[in-house]
Amino acid sequence: MQLSPAERDYLYDSLCLQTPIRPDARNLYQFRPLEAKTTFLPGSNGSARLRMVDGGECIVSIKSKVVKNESVNSLLECDIDIQGHRDDSNFVSNLKYNLTNLLTKNFPFDALRLTKKYSFKLFIDCIVISHTSYPLTIISLATYLALKTTRLPLLVSEIDDEEVEEQPTFSDDWEDSRLLHEITGQTFQPPIMITVGVIGKNLLFDPSLEEEQVLENGLIISFYNNKAITPISNMNLALNANKDNYKGIDQSLIISAINMVNKYCSAVIHALDTLIEQDDEVDGTIF
Template sequence: MLLSPAEKQYLYDSLSQSSVIRPDSRSIHQYRPLEATTSFLPGSNGSARIRLSDGSECLISVKSKVVSIDPDASKDNLSNLIDVDVDIVGYRDDSNYITNLKFQLINLLHQNFPHLVLQLTSRYAFKLFIDCIIISHSSYPLSLISLATYLALKTTRLPLLVSDPNDLQVAEYPTFSDDWDNARTIEEILVDKQIGTEFKPPIFITIGVVGKNLLFDPSVEEEQVLENGVIVSFYNNKVITPIANANFAINSNNSNFKGLNKTVLMKCITLCNQYCPAIVKALDTLIEQEGDQNDESIF
């Protein structure tokens, strides 16, 4: 929805004053209400669907495939075991918009994922293919995709390896248990391999800047009057790199767009460290309650 000049000015004034008044009455750190479902695609190792109150909807499917790896490869060379594809209705797959979203997601996961959990044997590993489909959206969808990817990866289950993991001297392809009940989540594999105790995928948080005020999860109306947009990465209960700025209002002319100073950037980091753990906890709570009810409203 495009706003008239008068509507933009009124909204800008409402968002830039000391007591922020957002169009939907949210607080500055509050996300829009959303509904999420996990593990609903029987042909996928993991899946999730998120629907926002404005009608935006994102589907994520995670599938695994056994691929060969270099036995002498370092841990860093295992980062190519994750591939991401983004499809948004109404956009070409080779458009700059899609390419930029895909790059940001791949870059975040390549740098902040326990890739050793995907290694099966000395010569083989799982490769994860994450397919992101945006059925409808109005505001910048990166955070929406990121939260859905978090849910899908947290509920991803991988078959149990039953063959010998030490196969350097044996020309043997990995074999797995036929019982899907023996499949394990990434967190369970993480614990078994003594790499860590919990698995929390990285997420992106989008923050709008208006004057001295910062707005979590800006709506499509708010995006049209923002002075800047900040994309913050959050992983392991802290803000990490990359941190980037962007103009979220891609479908309208935003004449308010300005540069970003370090004071605003530090404030973004502080707010994310303060409020993002609650976002991650809400997502984890949904997964824990999934056995009782498939559709859960969070935030």
């Protein structure tokens, strides 16, 4: 939905106020409500589905495959498909690069090691069925849920296969499968990416489509292990809007955005983890 010039001016002035007035009455740091469901795809090692109040929807499926360590460069492979966009478009390629780069740098790959010769390789497939605002956050949150609920079969053959060539064999009972954090023996918190809108001296978490059209800049901030991490990048979040408002960004606003992420994103992670802990029979949860 494109705003008229009068609507753009009104919304811009409202968001630049000392106490900004957002169209949906959210606080600066408040996310739009999300509905989520995990482990709903029986053929996947992990899966998640997120739906936003504005109609955005994303499904993530994670599947594992046994590979020889010497035959692969990475044990993670991400693919993103977005309705209405070509797979080789810059828009999709940038999303795929950001997600792959973040996960590759912050993933416990030791959990995927099976033997000295073999490992699991994870294939992360993200399908954005619909979206209005920039979809990186919903992709990232859905991937978080899918990874947190990913189960890998239990290895029952020998771990040391350096001397003897032996294919890994696994338990036939899926009840013996283990979550990633159970394999590593420590809490596993996948990294996420948060979009932050910049307008005047104000910062807006999770900007909506209407807000993106009047923003002066946008930030993408990574969050892992309860703190903001690199990469941190700035970009115009509005794909098709008039770019007259797009400006440079003050260094102090970047620092303020990092502080906001450090302060409030732990609550987002807690909400996601709480959803995972709920009974599987619950058909989605609003948080």
